[in-house]
Amino acid sequence: MTDAIHISASLEDYIEAIFHIVAEKQAAKPRDLAERMKVAGSSVTGALRILAEKALINYTPYDIITLTPAGKAYAEDVVHRHEVLRDFFVNVLAVDYKAADEAACGMEHSASKVILERLVQFAKFVEVRPRGGEDWVSGFRHHCEKAAQLVKMSELKPGDKGVIMAVNAQGEIAQRLVDMGMVKGTPFKVLRKAPLGDPLEIQLRGFLLALRKQEAECVSVEKKAGK
Amino acid sequence: MKERKEMVVALAGNPNSGKTSLFNAIAGTHLKVGNWPGVTVEKYEGYVDYKDYRLRLVDLPGTYSINAYSPEETIARDFIAEKKADIVVNVVDGTSLERNLYLTTQLLELDPKMVVALNMYDEVEKLKIGIDFKMLQKLLGSHVVPVSAVKKTGIEALLDHVVRTYENKIVIPRDKISYSEEIEEALAELQGLLETDIPLSAKFSPRWLAVKLLENDQFAYSLAKESPVWVRLEHKLPGILNTLEGRLKERVAQRISEDRHAFARGAYKETVKTALEEKKTITDHIDSVVLNRFLGVPLFLFIMWLIFQITFTFGEVPMGWLESFFAFLGDKVSALLPEGVLRSLVVDGMIAGVGGVVGFLPNILLLFLGLSFLESTGYMARAAFVVDRAFHKIGLHGKSFIPMVTGFGCSVPAFMACRTLKNRGDRLATMMVIPFMSCGAKLPVHILLIGAFFPTSMSANILFGVYLFGIVVAVLSAKLFKSTIFKGRSEPFVMELPVYRLPTLRSVLMQMWIKAWMYLKKAGTVILAVSIVVWLVCNFPVNDKLNLEYGARIEAVKQDKKTTAEAKAEAAAALENELAAKQMEHSFAGRTGKLIEPFIRPLGFDWRLGVALTAGLAAKEVVVATMGTIYALGAAGESESLTARLRSDPAYNPAIALALIVFVLLYVPCLSATAVFHQESGELKMTLFYIFYTMTAAWVLSFAVYKAGSAFL
Numbered sequence: 001m002t003d004a005i006h007i008s009a010s011l012e013d014y015i016e017a018i019f020h021i022v023a024e025k026q027a028a029k030p031r032d033l034a035e036r037m038k039v040a041g042s043s044v045t046g047a048l049r050i051l052a053e054k055a056l057i058n059y060t061p062y063d064i065i066t067l068t069p070a071g072k073a074y075a076e077d078v079v080h081r082h083e084v085l086r087d088f089f090v091n092v093l094a095v096d097y098k099a100a101d102e103a104a105c106g107m108e109h110s111a112s113k114v115i116l117e118r119l120v121q122f123a124k125f126v127e128v129r130p131r132g133g134e135d136w137v138s139g140f141r142h143h144c145e146k147a148a149q150l151v152k153m154s155e156l157k158p159g160d161k162g163v164i165m166a167v168n169a170q171g172e173i174a175q176r177l178v179d180m181g182m183v184k185g186t187p188f189k190v191l192r193k194a195p196l197g198d199p200l201e202i203q204l205r206g207f208l209l210a211l212r213k214q215e216a217e218c219v220s221v222e223k224k225a226g227k
Numbered sequence: 228m229k230e231r232k233e234m235v236v237a238l239a240g241n242p243n244s245g246k247t248s249l250f251n252a253i254a255g256t257h258l259k260v261g262n263w264p265g266v267t268v269e270k271y272e273g274y275v276d277y278k279d280y281r282l283r284l285v286d287l288p289g290t291y292s293i294n295a296y297s298p299e300e301t302i303a304r305d306f307i308a309e310k311k312a313d314i315v316v317n318v319v320d321g322t323s324l325e326r327n328l329y330l331t332t333q334l335l336e337l338d339p340k341m342v343v344a345l346n347m348y349d350e351v352e353k354l355k356i357g358i359d360f361k362m363l364q365k366l367l368g369s370h371v372v373p374v375s376a377v378k379k380t381g382i383e384a385l386l387d388h389v390v391r392t393y394e395n396k397i398v399i400p401r402d403k404i405s406y407s408e409e410i411e412e413a414l415a416e417l418q419g420l421l422e423t424d425i426p427l428s429a430k431f432s433p434r435w436l437a438v439k440l441l442e443n444d445q446f447a448y449s450l451a452k453e454s455p456v457w458v459r460l461e462h463k464l465p466g467i468l469n470t471l472e473g474r475l476k477e478r479v480a481q482r483i484s485e486d487r488h489a490f491a492r493g494a495y496k497e498t499v500k501t502a503l504e505e506k507k508t509i510t511d512h513i514d515s516v517v518l519n520r521f522l523g524v525p526l527f528l529f530i531m532w533l534i535f536q537i538t539f540t541f542g543e544v545p546m547g548w549l550e551s552f553f554a555f556l557g558d559k560v561s562a563l564l565p566e567g568v569l570r571s572l573v574v575d576g577m578i579a580g581v582g583g584v585v586g587f588l589p590n591i592l593l594l595f596l597g598l599s600f601l602e603s604t605g606y607m608a609r610a611a612f613v614v615d616r617a618f619h620k621i622g623l624h625g626k627s628f629i630p631m632v633t634g635f636g637c638s639v640p641a642f643m644a645c646r647t648l649k650n651r652g653d654r655l656a657t658m659m660v661i662p663f664m665s666c667g668a669k670l671p672v673h674i675l676l677i678g679a680f681f682p683t684s685m686s687a688n689i690l691f692g693v694y695l696f697g698i699v700v701a702v703l704s705a706k707l708f709k710s711t712i713f714k715g716r717s718e719p720f721v722m723e724l725p726v727y728r729l730p731t732l733r734s735v736l737m738q739m740w741i742k743a744w745m746y747l748k749k750a751g752t753v754i755l756a757v758s759i760v761v762w763l764v765c766n767f768p769v770n771d772k773l774n775l776e777y778g779a780r781i782e783a784v785k786q787d788k789k790t791t792a793e794a795k796a797e798a799a800a801a802l803e804n805e806l807a808a809k810q811m812e813h814s815f816a817g818r819t820g821k822l823i824e825p826f827i828r829p830l831g832f833d834w835r836l837g838v839a840l841t842a843g844l845a846a847k848e849v850v851v852a853t854m855g856t857i858y859a860l861g862a863a864g865e866s867e868s869l870t871a872r873l874r875s876d877p878a879y880n881p882a883i884a885l886a887l888i889v890f891v892l893l894y895v896p897c898l899s900a901t902a903v904f905h906q907e908s909g910e911l912k913m914t915l916f917y918i919f920y921t922m923t924a925a926w927v928l929s930f931a932v933y934k935a936g937s938a939f940l
Contacts, residue, residue, distance in 0.1 A: 195523030
């Protein structure tokens with residue numbers, strides 16, 4: 001999570017487009033990309049070269065383009081931001097799908113993680129508390145504060161107990177965590193840290209699981225009182 | 228006797244569910260180990276005859292899930308989905324049913340003929356866990372048979388159920404695992420569509436395909452795309468997925484997994500009654516010592532040290548036996564064959580070459596005995612847990628330590644031990660640095676050179692420094708690799724710490740033997756071939772003129788009447804050695820030495836060292852033996868005189884000795900190790916890079932050491 005790569009908005013558009021083309025056809029060609037992005041072939045080449053330098057894509061001239069694992073993770077993140085925004089516009093603001101999609105496209109590059117999380121919170125909040133009123137806004141603030149009580153699993157100490165609320169990861173890591181039984185509502189207990197301080201050992205579903213702090217950071221949990 | 232009918236029985240289950248022990252308990256010694264095509268995942272096959280059948284057992288890799296995220300999962304999934312098994316035996320750990328049933332839910336979806344083997348039933352009884360078998364059978368739609376692989380109980384009953392299920396004598400109505408309402412609606416729609424494609428739905432269960440499509444599974448997509456139904460599916464699918472995602476407000480695949488876990492938990496709650504909750508188990512007690520903040524690391528180091536001591540101390544004795552056996556064999560064969568090229572090829576080439584490698588067998592057996600013991604008790608996972616942080620810092624994985632430590636013994640088993648690393652980048656990075664862990668065969672070279680050029684009081688420190696230097700190079704290289712060619716996320720550390728169990732002697736020995744057998748097979752093939760090649764380049768072409776000349780001189784010495792018989796023999800032996808050295812110079816190996824002299828001159832090495840280093844490509848011990856031959860001092864064993872000779876040779880000095888030690892430490896390991904590297908990496912590109920990298924590192928660092936040494940020593 002810490003090895004953040006930053007690329008410009010237009011490059012984000014490229015990698016997003018590659019992601020979609022790869023999803024459809026397994027591999028992308030520069031021409032597909034130019035067509036989809038409605039740009040000239042020459043500007044595609046330049047962008048591809050930069051993405052390849054950052055090890056986000058596998059690309060050599062005149063060959064097909066595929067995403068590296070890092071590129072895939074990056075693209076998934078961009079797509080996720082896009083989807084959150086779009087869904088918010090459609091479901092909460094009642095914007096029609098096409099317009100929402102276009103707006104999301106422009107905003108996805110600048111929306112930070114916190115803003116996005118709040119938008120998701122808000123959409124959920126609207127669902128639970130559909131009626132308006134004076135206390136509505138403060139109600140939302142309260143709702144957010146309650147959500148903020150969720151902590152990352154990595155912040156718990158040996159002996160702490162909790163319940164898993166969400167796994168905020170994508171791709172392989174998410175799948176691995178979920179396969180090991182880390183799904184919403186699962187109670188667990190932190191047993192200990194390794195002698196060098198990392199990884200952690202937790203007990204859940206009747207077995208013992210070791211995971212690095214890095215992975216435990218992706219799991220938000222509700223801490224249970226007492227030991 | 229009438230012909231038995233064959234049926235294929237696949238064993239599927241979680242890692243640590245005792246699947247392999249059960250497999251061994253059933254198949255006994257009828258065991259075949261190979262690789263699954265295209266991947267470095269071991270494949271175990273065996274058979275057992277029961278009633279009118281021959282049951283061909285296939286042990287699928289242990290997995291927690293079959294979502295095809297790893298090669299193991301893909302193998303297991305494909306094997307069952309493509310109906311290669313007539314019967315699937317799902318092995319579950321009865322003491323950890325809740326987690327084990329998650330895989331069961333996925334297996335059920337593939338709708339195979341299945342029997343559930345509830346393993347470790349002896350422990351279940353001991354722990355007073357009550358299991359409602361009737362209910363469990365009803366929920367899973369499969370027969371559940373209690374077995375204990377360790378105590379060998381219930382095996383007969385299991386085979387009986389397998390046969391009866393195969394003959395359709397047991398049919399339990401199987402309810403499907405039901406998902407959330409929203410998902411079920413989407414599934415119904417997809418399933419309806421898929422069922423219109425009769426050939427496809429005859430091959431794969433339409434419900435399974437539908438679930439997999441919702442999970443965005445690549446395999447399911449490619450299946451669907453190849454079928455006529457895709458034309459209609461293509462239009463409907465995005466809509467179905469979009470609506471579903473909108474209704475669920477979370478990722479569809481995630482919800483599907485959640486529902487499966489919910490089913491597993493439900494089945495567990497309904498069928499299992501445990502008497503003791505939250506009681507401190509034996510595992511807790513052991514872990515509170517073994518993983519203790521202060522004791523954890525020292526204990527880990529102690530256990531590793533112990534394994535080493537056992538491997539190399541106890542290994543020495545049988546190693547001596549094997550060496551004398553091969554020497555004896557060599558002598559016998561020499562006596563049988565007439566003197567000449569054939570005898571030399573068989574004795575000096577084949578027997579000496581293969582014998583040299585097989586000589587390591589006791590070490591390898593003991594090392595693997597220790598490692599399989601640690602593995603099957605459950606300590607190995609803890610060891611990875613203890614050291615992961617340190618290894619993660621240099622870009623490797625907690626599991627990398629086993630191969631790296633093994634590398635101090637021999638690179639061959641070390642490369643093989645890298646299989647436990649699933650991530651390609653992690654595995655290759657670990658394999659690339661293993662050669663820098665100074666292996667046992669390099670030790671004679673270090674000892675010879677340190678002994679010759681440094682005072683005895685310093686030699687132990689220098690030797691320790693050499694090992695340390697190798698480790699530093701390994702660490703820096705690992706860091707370099709992980710930030711360049713093997714960039715990208717490393718394998719996440721999400722690992723079960725299995726409950727401690729005392730393994731049966733039989734299963735540990737079996738594991739050890741399997742590894743040893745693979746090693747021996749290599750000795751019989753690759754290494755034999757390599758030995759022949761090395762013999763050829765060292766012996767050809769022959770300079771006949773030299774042979775005649777020395778033959779005459781030796782004859783003259785023997786005829787000399789003035790000296791004693793002893794002196795005669797000595798003089799003759801000296802001449803023979805001189806001839807061998809001259810012939811060596813004339814051979815391809817010698818010419819190679821001369822050819823590469825310009826490249827190694829900057830390191831202070833002359834052509835004689837060039838020959839030794841070239842021969843060292845076959846095996847590192849050969850460096851010493853070759854130097855012995857070249858210096859015309861007779862075979863190894865008289866290394867003292869070689870030491871003296873080296874010391875007095877004006878062409879050498881301590882700086883060159885250090886440079887040579889560094890070169891031998893770092894340059895490409897022996898050919899058998901390289902062959903194993905290639906086999907395990909499976910990529911020619913990687914093997915070439917590995918040769919290039921070790922050579923470059925050796926040259927550059929030797930050069931630096933030579934220059935620094937010349938300046939200071």
